[in-house]
Every structure is written in structure tokens, then in C-alpha cells.
Amino acid sequence: MKKLLYISIAAAATLTACQPEFNDPVNEQGFYTSGEADFSNFVAVGNSLTAGYADGALYLYGQQNSFPSILASQFSLVGGGEFNQPLVNDNTGGLLANGNQIAENRRVIQVSETGETNPVVLAATPTTDITNVAEGPFNNMGVPGAKSFHLGAPGYGNIANLQAGTANPYFIRMASSPEATVIADAVAQNPTFFSLWIGNNDILGYATSGGVGTNQTGNLDPTTYGSNDITDPNVFAKTYSDLLGALTQNDAKGVVCNIPNVTTIPYFTTVPHNPVPLDQATVNQLNQELIGPLKQILTAFGAGDRVVLLSATAPNPVMIKDENLTNLEAQLNAALIANGIPPQQAALMASLYGQARHATAEDLVTLPTSSLIGTTQEGIPAPFNTVAVTYPLEDANVLTPSEQTEVLTAQTAYNTTIKALADQNGLAFVDVETLMNQLASGGISFDGGTITNTYATGGAFSLDGVHPTARGYAVIANAIIASINETYGAEVPEVNPGAYTTIFVE
Amino acid sequence: MKKITLLAMVLLTSALTYAGGYRIALQGQKQLAMGHTGVAVINSSELVFFNPAGLTFLNEKFTVSAGANAVFANISFQNEQYGWYTEDNNGVSTPFNVYAAYKINDWASVGLGVYTPYGSGVEYPTDWEGSHLVNDISLSAVYFQPTVSIRVNEKLSFGGGPILAMGAVNFNRNIDRTTTNLEGERANVTIDDSGITAWGYTLGMMLRPTEKFTIGVNYRSEIDMTAEDGEADFQNIPQGGNMNGMFNNVTFDAELPLPAELTVGASYAINEKWLVAFDYNRAYWNAYEALDVIFSNGEESLNPRNYKNASTYRFGLQYKATQRFTLRGGYYFDESPVRSGYFAPETPRNDSNNFTGGFTFKISERFALDASFLYVHFDEVYESYNFYQENGQNVPFEGTYKNNAFIPGLGITYGF
Incomplete structure (x- = not known):
């Protein structure tokens, strides 16, 4: 009887093992081809975009859906090996340094009891402490916040430098040693194939801070740069050339991505220049007491177009401080006093409006500003205390046309360098700029709809308004795959963006 | 009647446990071994299923056959565009049947059958590429059929009986392709209901123009299984999407038709040892228009199926060696x-080619052992399901499928 049982079990095992086999199975080597590329050891180098950063944080799910991780899973069909990432602990995002929170948690959509939806920072305690250094080496060498010249900067992973701002918390937790550089840790793995997408932060910090940093064009010493500065294009070119030199030293093949136009990301396109609705009573009062007289005085100084009379029937522009304007504080003060305004109030108004103007359609109001507009500024008397209406927004809240020009000039220079060096080294090149521009002009279709650059609902950008969603990263991964296939004669299958998530509801 | 219901309940429970496999005809070891012909084959009490009219032509006063099959069914799926490859996790399912026939007199017999003509059990790896369509499904229907067979004369008989069908369903799928909770766990729903009952009938006619030649016709009616207020368990729904707890304590209604089937066939005894049989089945699958699930919270899952009627052509051979x-x-x-x-x-x-074999070994005057084996061969097929929708547009799910199934079966026959 026992014998019969064994025979039955053996027979059953044999039968279940009879999985039908395809004539041409996709999971067997040879169905797809790697062409001239060798994907056996793929290392991705870059910044937050390479790390899988999304929703204002680096969290587990984002890392698992980073574009290099998506690429690695497709490369596995053409000889790709393991892809090791410096995974954080949780899906909260946020970082601790010795127990103190140093980076914010991820953003999620919160639904109120009445059904209103709001993006909020997830209320939870992060568990990833950068003092717990992860054991590498890591195929994903994406370091959120890194600028081009940071990748070769010794001590960028040294926690002793964190206070001084010359170290990066994300690199601290993954550096092979405190003095290691990102590029050296990448090259030490002898990659057979690499991706390099760097340079975004060389302009992004300046842009997202509303241009409060310095345009360092002409300054060739990046160690003197602040975090919100624009990197000199020659510094970028030298750095980029060195990075590619290091990555290609073993004849590794690779793919490089250029820098998208930051002015088309939801961070700058979500808050309109004229988001302020006002009722008739308020309009009458403000036009009579403030805007009318102000416009009259400014007109006398040839600057009457700085402000427009308010309207109850159309949305009104925000009032901003523009450092590029001639400061008319003294003139304004004198004129107000001449008009019979008490000296103290005249001084306040002169200081508020001496360099202020209404925003125009050319100004880009930053995403975080939306939570400030219409709030009351403490310590300022009414009616001068309504933020963005009578109390001008700071320079940091708006990227003005001249600041945009500075950003675009640097971006164009970087992209010229990237394309030239890609061609020179025979690398695959991805025009992410053009790809991302499509998001702003009609969107990019997938099998379940279209993704656009609309904040939150567009599907391409995560809730920080800067970084893509997993679906956005998948679209980028497909562009990278297409470029690799074309450049190296490979046949790597694309992924289906429709299978990737967008934003998350709490 | 109470006892009968109780028995059916017990059997239903075991069917649930073993639910699965394809909808493959496995209604008796002897006839399965002959290509599942039997509408015109006078062999055993398996006629309760194949053609109740034939019971009265059996020689035995009383005969009972019971058996079970082990279904080893496999599915491979791949999508060449994206490099997807998935194998199902199907376990082994063991559908069964029991038939009894009793000859009251020369012209009348009664019978009883319990069998599982419909059922499906497919399990894919959770969250696989097609998980918005199905993660796993288990459908089962047990038919309970009391039968009467009346002989008009030496050449003609009729038979039939009511069928009580008892069904159960358990079906899990992700609610779409991407919704997850904050941990990235996919939102999904399981619908579950059991003890669904419905009535139908079977009718048969058998004609024996000569001693050697037999003709049979059998019709089994459509039975609509209607689940009402079954349990719908939603998991990993984001809290913000669960306004007013709308995904808590949800029930569902759904309807699944078990289609009617008409069989005509003939058998011919070439000599004492050899018998050949041919059956033609027509299954009226056009009754299966959609698998629509209506939830108590107002949500709907509409899944067009639009099946067409389908035929099966069966050939069988029997050789009495000793x-x-x-x-x-x-x-x-x-x-x-x-x-x-x-x-x-x-x-x-897709269409399948099926190969069967088997034997009966007579242990004693009254006991016999029946064994069968079925191999189901499907050619690989590139196909798609085009009627899943996102944002009001159809999102096809396509790829190459290749299936097979290996189904050994054992049974025992007792008669005198």
C-alpha cells in the first residue's frame, strides 16, 4: 500500500511538472537580444531621478519602481544580472540622523470627510536612519540632491560634513567609506553598462527657490557654490566629461539623458499668476484705498504698469516682490506723505510696494506658494497683510522671466554638452527634454489613457510636482530602452506604463 | 427529500474542497476512456449521465459506479511586447461522480447520479500582469439527478429526470491595474458564495434498430446559477477611497449560466469483442453573455463574455480482451x-485535441476496477481580452497562452 502511495506521489509530481512550453519562450535567452551591449553588470549613476525619488521623499515603493530598476528587470531578459539598490526601510520616506528627522516624509493625497482631496505630508515616523550605513555595492548609484560636481566630491558621504552642507544624507547611508565618491563607488563595480542622468539639480535648486540663489556662470570653483546656485556650464562640461571618462574606462557601453526644461513641471505650472478671487466690496475698498493711489504714484515715475486695478469678475494676479525692479521706496514714501498718508503708514507701504508688482502670465508661481496665498501676514496691519493680495510674495515664491532665462540658458548649455559627449563616446542618448515637453503639450498616451504635466491628476508627476510617478518613470524607461535598442542594435522589450502606479491616496 | 438535500450538501462541500480544473467532461471512467462517448453505449450506470434512457437496457439488477479523476491542468502565458511570462499555480483538483441504477422490472429502471459537469479552478501568481482580470477563481457545480428509464419495446426507450444543481464561486481579482494602499499592496476584491441552488432536467431517448446498432439522443437543460447577497471582501482599499465605509461589509449579486447540452450519437458492436462509438455534443454557450457582478454599494463589474455555441466530436473504441x-x-x-x-x-x-485510454479489470463477479487517462492538448494561441476598461477606454490584455491537462482517473463498479 505504501509502495502504491509513493508511486502515486511520483506520478503526480511528474504530471504537475508538465508545464506547457512555448515554441519560442520569451524567458529563454535568444528571444530578445542585447546587440552590442552587455547588460550583465548594470550600474545607474545620477540624482533623485535615478534613485526613484517621488512625492517629495525616497521610499521603498518608489525605489522598487525607479527607472533603473525597471530597466534592470527588462535587461534580465537579455543577460542582465542582479540589481542591488540601497533600499530604505519603509514606505514612509523621510530620513533620520541619529534619531532626528532631517528629511520630510512622502506626500500623499488625503481625503477629508466631505470628500475634499489635499496633498499632505504623510504623518508617520520614519525609520531610515542615515547612521545605519547600508551594505553595498549598489547598482543604483542615484543620490537625491546631487549636482554634477557632487558625484566626484570626496567626503560627500561623510556624516561629519552634514552640518556644513558638503555631505549628502542619502550618500552617507550608502557610501563605501566616508571619503568615497559616488563615481568611484560606481566605477569600482566595473559596470558593463551604465546610465548617467545628472545635471538637473545644477539648475533645479535655483528654479525651485524662485531664483534666490546665484547664477555662478563665470565662477569655475564649485566648492564656493551654494545649494540654490546655477552651476557654471564650463564646470558642468568638465565634470560631465570626467564622469563619462570614468564610466567608459573599461569600454562599458551606456546611456545618457539630457536635462528637461524645469519650467514645464507642475511645480511651476500649477499655481496660476492670477489665482485670487475677490468680492466686489473688497475690490472697491482695495482699489480705492490702495491700488488706485499706488498706480497713480507709480505712473508718475513711469512705472504705472507694475499694478493693475482689481476686479470682482475676473481672477486677480498675485502681488510679488521683484528684485529686478528699480526700488522706488523713497519716491513712494515721499509721494504718499504728500498725499496726506500718515508717515508710519507711508513708510510701511513704501517698503512693501517699492519693488512690488502684479504678476503676469510670464511669471511662474511655485507650488508651495499655493498654501500662502490669501493668508494673513502677522505683524502687519490690515489691509496690507493679505499675502499675495496686499502683502507681496517674496522673490522665492516666483520664478520671474529673467530668472527663467538664466535657468534655460544654463540648461541649453548643459544639454549641448551632454549630446556632444554622448556622440563623441558612441553612447545611447535620450532626449528627455523633448519627451517631458510632450507632457506639457497634449501629453503622452498609454494603453489606458494619457499622462500630462497636470499636478496630481495628470499621472506623470508625483505630488512634489518635480519628480515623476512610477508611470512617469516607466515612460522614461521606455524612451531609454528605445535609444539603447537603436544605438546598440539590441532588442530589449519595453514596459507597459499602464501597469505602473501614479499618486497614492492615504 | 431532506436526506437527499443533506447528501448533496455533503458532496458539495467536498466538491468545493476539490474545485478546479477546466470545464472538461469527466463523467465516468469507462466512457471517458472511450473519448467520453456514451449517449449510445450500454455499459454501466454511467448512463445516468450519458443517456438515462439506456438504463433499462442494462443487464444487472443493481449496479453502482463511483470514481474520481485527478486533474493536473497547466497554463503558460507570455507577452512578447513586454517580456511577460507567467505560469499558473494550479493545484490538483479531483472531480468525482457516483451513479446507481436499479431495475424495477423488465420495462422500468430508476437511477441516481451525482456528478460535476461544470467547474473551473485557475490560480495565477497574485498580482501577475493580468491580475486586474483574475488572480484566482474557483467555480463548482454539483448536479444531483434522480432518474427514471422506461422501455417502450425491445428497441426503444426513454429516460430522464430533474437535476438539482448546487454551486459555489470564489473569485479574486485586483480592482484595477494600479490602485494600491500606501504600502504598495494592490487593492483587490474576493467574491464568495456557496450553496447556490437551481433546477434543471435531462431527457434521453435510445433506439436499438438491431442488436448491434444503438442510437442515442440526450438533452440537458440550461441551469442558471444566481448568487444573491454573496460576500464581497475588498482588501487594500486606500482609506481615502473608502468614503463612508462604502467598501466595508459589501455583498454582491451575479448570475452564471450552466449551458444546455444536446448530444446525439451511435454505437456499433462489430463483434463480441469490438465496439465503436461516436458522439456529437452541442453546448449552448451563447447563454454566457457576461460575467456581471453587481455590488451592494452601487459598484459594478461588467465583464462581457459573449460565448458562442460550441461542438465536440467524440470517437470511442472498446475491446473486450478477456x-x-x-x-x-x-x-x-x-x-x-x-x-x-x-x-x-x-x-x-482554445480548441483542444483530446486523447483518452483506459481499462476495466474485473476483480470478481461483482466488483470491477475502472481506470482512465485523458491528455488534453491545446495548441499555443495568441489571444486577447479587449473589454477591460480604464477611463472609458478598452485596455486589451493580450499574449500567447498554452495549456495542457493530464487527467488520470480511477473508479469502481459494483453490480449483480
């Missing part, structure tokens, strides 16, 4: 009821 030993073989071609573009992964069936 007094103790009978050998059988057969083949049938099974047309798929699934139309192109409606190829849903929960029943990924």
Missing part, C-alpha cells in the same frame, strides 16, 4: 466557445 479485461481508447475534438477578443485568462481555452 473475460476479466476490457481495453478502451478514444479521441475527441473540443471546440472552444470563446470568441477572439474575449479570451479572458480565467478560462483561457
